Amino acid sequence: xxxxxxxxxxxxxxxxxxxxxxxxxxxxxxxxxxxxxxxxxxxxxxxxxxxxxxxxxxxxxxxxxxxxxxxxxxxxxxxxxxxxxxxxxxxxxxxxxxxxxxxxxxxxxxxxxxxxxxxxxxxxxxxxxxxxxxxxxxxxxxxxxxxxxxxxxxxxxxxxxxxxxxxxxxxxxxxxxxxxxxxxxxxxxxxxxxxxxxxxxxxxxxxxxxxxxxxxxxxxxxxxxxxxxxxxxxxxxxxxxxxxxxxxxxxxxxxxxxxxxxxxxxxxxxxxxxxxxxxxxxxxxxxxxxxxxxxxxxxxxxxxxxxxxxxxxxxxxxxxxxxxxxxxxxxxxxxxxxxxxxxxxxxxxxxxxxxxxxxxxxxxxxxxxxxxxxxxxxxxxxxxxxxxxxxxxxxxxxxxxxxxxxxxxxxxxxxxxxxxxxxxxxxx
Amino acid sequence: xxxxxxxxxxxxxxxxxxxxxxxxxxxxxxxxxxxxxxxxxxxxxxxxxxxxxxxxxxxxxxxxxxxxxxxxxxxxxxxxxxxxxxxxxxxxxxxxxxxxxxxxxxxxxxxxxxxxxxxxxxxxxxxxxxxxxxxxxxxxxxxxxxxxxxxxxxxxxxxxxxxxxxxxxxxxxxxxxxxxxxxxxxxxxxxxxxxxxxxxxxxxxxxxxxxxxxxxxxxxxxxxxxxxxxxxxxxxxxxxxxxxxxxxxxxxxxxxxxxxxxxxxxxxxxxxxxxxxxxxxxxxxxxxxxxxxxxxxxxxxxxxxxxxxxxxxxxxxxxxxxxxxxxxxxxxxxxxxxxxxxxxxxx
Numbered sequence: 001x002x003x004x005x006x007x008x009x010x011x012x013x014x015x016x017x018x019x020x021x022x023x024x025x026x027x028x029x030x031x032x033x034x035x036x037x038x039x040x041x042x043x044x045x046x047x048x049x050x051x052x053x054x055x056x057x058x059x060x061x062x063x064x065x066x067x068x069x070x071x072x073x074x075x076x077x078x079x080x081x082x083x084x085x086x087x088x089x090x091x092x093x094x095x096x097x098x099x100x101x102x103x104x105x106x107x108x109x110x111x112x113x114x115x116x117x118x119x120x121x122x123x124x125x126x127x128x129x130x131x132x133x134x135x136x137x138x139x140x141x142x143x144x145x146x147x148x149x150x151x152x153x154x155x156x157x158x159x160x161x162x163x164x165x166x167x168x169x170x171x172x173x174x175x176x177x178x179x180x181x182x183x184x185x186x187x188x189x190x191x192x193x194x195x196x197x198x199x200x201x202x203x204x205x206x207x208x209x210x211x212x213x214x215x216x217x218x219x220x221x222x223x224x225x226x227x228x229x230x231x232x233x234x235x236x237x238x239x240x241x242x243x244x245x246x247x248x249x250x251x252x253x254x255x256x257x258x259x260x261x262x263x264x265x266x267x268x269x270x271x272x273x274x275x276x277x278x279x280x281x282x283x284x285x286x287x288x289x290x291x292x293x294x295x296x297x298x299x300x301x302x303x304x305x306x307x308x309x310x311x312x313x314x315x316x317x318x319x320x321x322x323x324x325x326x327x328x329x330x331x332x333x334x335x336x337x338x339x340x341x342x343x344x345x346x347x348x349x350x351x352x353x354x355x356x357x358x359x360x361x362x363x364x365x366x367x368x369x370x371x372x373x374x375x376x377x378x379x380x381x382x383x384x385x386x387x388x389x390x391x392x393x394x395x396x397x398x399x400x401x402x403x404x405x406x407x408x409x410x411x412x413x414x415x416x417x418x419x420x421x422x423x424x425x426x427x428x
Numbered sequence: 429x430x431x432x433x434x435x436x437x438x439x440x441x442x443x444x445x446x447x448x449x450x451x452x453x454x455x456x457x458x459x460x461x462x463x464x465x466x467x468x469x470x471x472x473x474x475x476x477x478x479x480x481x482x483x484x485x486x487x488x489x490x491x492x493x494x495x496x497x498x499x500x501x502x503x504x505x506x507x508x509x510x511x512x513x514x515x516x517x518x519x520x521x522x523x524x525x526x527x528x529x530x531x532x533x534x535x536x537x538x539x540x541x542x543x544x545x546x547x548x549x550x551x552x553x554x555x556x557x558x559x560x561x562x563x564x565x566x567x568x569x570x571x572x573x574x575x576x577x578x579x580x581x582x583x584x585x586x587x588x589x590x591x592x593x594x595x596x597x598x599x600x601x602x603x604x605x606x607x608x609x610x611x612x613x614x615x616x617x618x619x620x621x622x623x624x625x626x627x628x629x630x631x632x633x634x635x636x637x638x639x640x641x642x643x644x645x646x647x648x649x650x651x652x653x654x655x656x657x658x659x660x661x662x663x664x665x666x667x668x669x670x671x672x673x674x675x676x677x678x679x680x681x682x683x684x685x686x687x688x689x690x691x692x693x694x695x696x697x698x699x700x701x702x703x704x705x706x707x708x709x710x711x712x713x714x715x716x717x718x719x720x721x722x723x724x725x726x727x728x729x730x731x732x733x734x735x736x737x738x739x740x741x742x743x744x745x746x747x748x749x750x751x752x753x754x755x756x757x758x759x760x761x762x763x764x765x766x767x768x769x770x771x772x773x774x775x
Contacts, residue, residue: 111676111702124609146707195626207705244677244702244745258615270623283704306622310615315703315744336622338614341635342678344747347605348557350638361625362635363618368745369678370607391677391702391745407678408607409745415607419614424634426593428604 001090002180003230006072006173007098013050013132019167026100026167028134036163037136042152045139049381051103051118052132058122058377059103059135061113061386062412063153064239065128065252066102066161070095070169078162079235081216083155089215090230095168098175101131101252102164104157105382106138109150111391112210114245114412115374122374125411127421128252135381136160150240158238158251179230179264184274184302187267194272195305199229199259200295201418202320204243204312205280211240212249212312214278224279224295226302229260232276243313244391246368246407246414247340253413258420259310259338274302279324281317288320296327306334310418314342314368318353329358340365340415341425345407351425366415366423368392369407376402431475431586434508435464436499436529438522441514441568442482450521453491454483454498456506463575467512470579475586478506485521488528495525496532503537509586515544515574516551518566523551530559542582544574545600552600560585561600655768658735660758662743663709663716663775664701665693675742676702682741682754684761687734692720703744704775717773735767743774 011024019029034046051057071077074092078084103116116128123129138153181187188196203212205220212219214227214237227236237254249257260276267273279295282288299307307328311321321337328335341351341364351364376399377384384402387393392409408414413421439449441462460468461480468477481502488495503511511533513526523545530541531554544562545552552561560581564574577598584591594601610617617634624631649655666674672683690696693713699706714720719738725731739758743751762770 110706111700197622207707210705258613259618262613262615262619266619266623271619271626306626308615308618308622310618313703334622334625336618336625338618339635341605342745342747343605344749345678345680346749347607348603349747349749350640351605351635352638355637355640357637359635359637360633361621361631362633362637363614363621364634365614366607367605369747389676389700391675394675394680395673407745409677416614419616419618422610422613423607424610424614424617425605426608427601427636428591428593428606 001228001230002178003090003234004093005096005177005233006093007096007175007177008168008171009174010097010099010132013052013100013134015048015050019164021097021167021171026097028164033160033163037156037159040152040156042141042144042148043138043156044141047137049135049137050133051135051381053118053130055118056378057118058380058384059105059116059133060380060382060384061105061108061390062116062245063104063109063113064157065250065412066157067252067255068097068100068102068161068164070165072169076234079158079238082213082238083158083162086215089234089236090228094234095171095173097165097168099132101128101133102157102161103128103133103135104138104153105135106153107140108386108389109146109153111389112243112245112248113390114410115387115406116412117374117377120375121372125372125408125414127413134164137382154240179233181229181267187272191268191272194270196274196303197263197271197306197308198274198277198299198302198304199263200277200279200299200307200309200324201259202279202281202309202311202317204317206283210243213238213240219278219280220282222280224277224291224298226275226277226298229264229273229276232257232260237278244368244409245412246392246409247313247417249312249418250413253416253418253420257418259308259418263308274304281312281320283316288323292320292323292327295324296331299328299333300331304333308336308338310338312417314340315353322354322356322359326356326358336361336363338363338365338417338419340417341367342369343367344369345371363419364425365417365419365421366408367425368409368415371405371407372411373405374403430473431509432478432507433475433582434503434506434511435460435467435477435480436511436513436526437462437464437480437482438525439482439484442480444482450484450486452484453487454481454495456481456502463515463571466575467579470576471583474583478508483525485525488525489521492528499529499533500536503533503539508539510582511539511541512578512582513541513543515562515564515571515578516549517564517568517570518546518549520550523549524554527551527554530555534558540585542578542585544578547600556600557602562598563600649769652731653729654732656733656735656766657722657731658739658762658767658770659717659719659722660739660770661717661773662741663773664699664742665697665709665713665717665740666700667696668698670700674700676700677742677745679742679746679750682739682758684737684739686736687719687738688736691723693717701742701744701775716775718771722771735765
């Protein structure tokens with residue numbers, strides 16, 4: 001499989017009356033976009049706004065972040081199985097509006113939505129302060145039940161990214177990244193002496209605002225499944241806006257999965273990267289045993305010498321993470337875990353909800369309960385008051401002057417467990 | 429301005445005598461006694477030791493209150509910016525005394541304390557969370573290496589400079605897990621850690637596995653039909669409107685609500701828990717906290733009575749430290765109310 005990401009660098013974004021990209025400037029056709037998204041009868045109103053790095057702007061409550069792209073060679077534009085007809089992804093060429101992102105906000109669906117600050121203190125804590133953000137505010141039709149409400153905002157965001165992506169259709173790439181990998185046998189023949197590595201990406205699969213989707217299939221309904229890394233980079237996996245803002249894997253982070261990219265980077269040099277296993281994090285004990293056994297079995301069947309496992313969320317999935325680790329290490333497969341911690345405001349509590357002696361190599365992406373103080377914004381896109389009900393906020397955490405105190409829990413992508421961000425924890 | 433340090437040593441390092449003098453009561457001298465002398469030289473004039481308290485180890489451990497009162501009085505007179513105690517090396521009673529001094533001075537007066545101990549000294553666990561304990565050797569032969577470490581830490585704390593990691597500074601970890609920025613993103617660190625493992629190179633986990641407490645179960649209830657049963661949940665079920673503003677994740681508090689007049693939670697309650705799909709819990713909150721069944725059992729005589737209060741908090745992301753505190757507080761109330769058993773539900 002060979003996939004080219006043809007990146008066109010977005011230096012600025014403006015609102016206008018047609019979708020276009022020229023001289024590094026992305027113009028968003030506001031009325032066209034609004035009209036297209038309002039095609040969905042469950043969408044009552046759409047508002048579009050912009051937030052650029054350095055602007056004293058706060059975006060809240062953020063549900064998902066999506067990278068606008070367009071497929072220019074090969075099949076499968078948009079998000080096949082979700083917003084477009086099903087196609088096999090992973091091959092061809094994609095024009096990427098690199099540096100731009102669609103950020104969805106709107107009436108709160110659940111507690112798992114978050115904040116993005118574009119400047120100063122807050123900007124340090126989220127990777128999405130560095131992107132040029134097109135903020136899509138989705139006001140749903142009256143009386144939607146929560147699950148339909150979630151589906152509506154999820155689809156609106158994906159559709160917006162797809163429509164904006166068309167602006168790059170004829171753009172000339174500033175940089176081309178090629179992702180090419182043959183079958184496991186071919187690669188192993190090429191690199192017979194390199195250790196074989198599998199990436200296990202856990203997806204939370206636990207209901208409203210807690211599901212991931214693979215080609216449109218809810219991850220709740222799958223056995224652990226292997227996919228080619230190119231498929232995920234090409235848009236096969238999307239966020240169901242899962243779990244706390246700090247460690248939900250947004251769609252943008254699936255499209256640019258840092259664990260996949262960093263493994264690809266070492267492929268053929270230090271390791272032989274075999275592929276990705278998507279593993280659902282289920283709520284039942286039987287489900288956990290089934291998926292953890294199955295995941296370890298797949299790794300073993302593939303002949304993995306080493307595995308990187310990334311978690312999504314915290315609490316009960318900590319058990320899945322460590323159960324997978326225990327099984328892999330018992331089979332002699334070297335395992336590195338990426339997780340985050342709930343060590344409390346003071347950092348004095350034990351970090352995980354489970355423990356196993358086999359977990360000897362763990363990367364920590366930060367303490368979700370680490371409290372940050374964010375100064376008042378000049379402009380709030382969305383509703384600043386939402387912070388009181390989000391995971392990581394509390395009643396009274398927003399001051400009258402607009403400054404607020406919250407846990408990293410509420411900051412989008414802060415403690416990304418696919419290792420997308422650069423936080424860690426040190427013992428003092 | 430030169431900072432003022434009050435020094436604390438035991439009878440041995442206070443040059444009073446050995447074991448036979450371990451029972452002496454504390455006294456204070458405006459002098460640098462024992463390690464205080466070498467310690468002050470290392471401060472390079474940026475701080476001075478204004479005096480030394482000498483106290484017998486046995487005396488301190490057997491008459492802690494009197495000893496501490498003497499220390500408080502001395503501090504009130506001397507007004508030091510910091511108290512330095514030890515190093516106690518692996519001397520257990522001396523370590524316990526240094527820890528006792530440290531905890532009291534920090535808790536009551538808010539004055540920072542630096543001490544030094546061997547990592548196995550029983551005093552370490554007593555005060556490491558509050559004081560900074562330089563990690564020193566197990567015997568006084570290590571005095572020469574211990575004092576520079578303690579002096580460097582003391583100066584940093586006095587000047588309000590940020591202390592580095594335990595490894596960098598040479599102190600025993602306090603157990604605080606602080607979020608900091610790394611040079612590389614997490615995924616790159618993970619790949620590098622895996623490659624290091626393949627190559628047999630040294631690597632360091634960023635998250636050593638936690639050690640869990642084990643709680644012995646209480647004895648079984650002999651006669652359920654006479655038992656008072658309470659309902660407690662971490663499922664975030666609260667009265668509609670969430671009157672106590674319990675957090676949807678990382679709870680900082682718990683709530684209790686009188687349920688003596690209702691036969692189920694449905695209708696008046698919902699969930700504010702941010703860790704699961706709330707739709708079905710909101711339809712029937714008894715699915716998470718089964719008050720309906722308990723009331724039914726009470727009516728049928730299967731259980732004696734349902735305790736009048738229902739206790740609740742949010743489990744998701746809640747630190748174990750907070751959970752222990754909630755457990756103790758709720759447990760105490762239930763015990764005092766004569767509750768025999770608890771149905772404790774999680775999600």
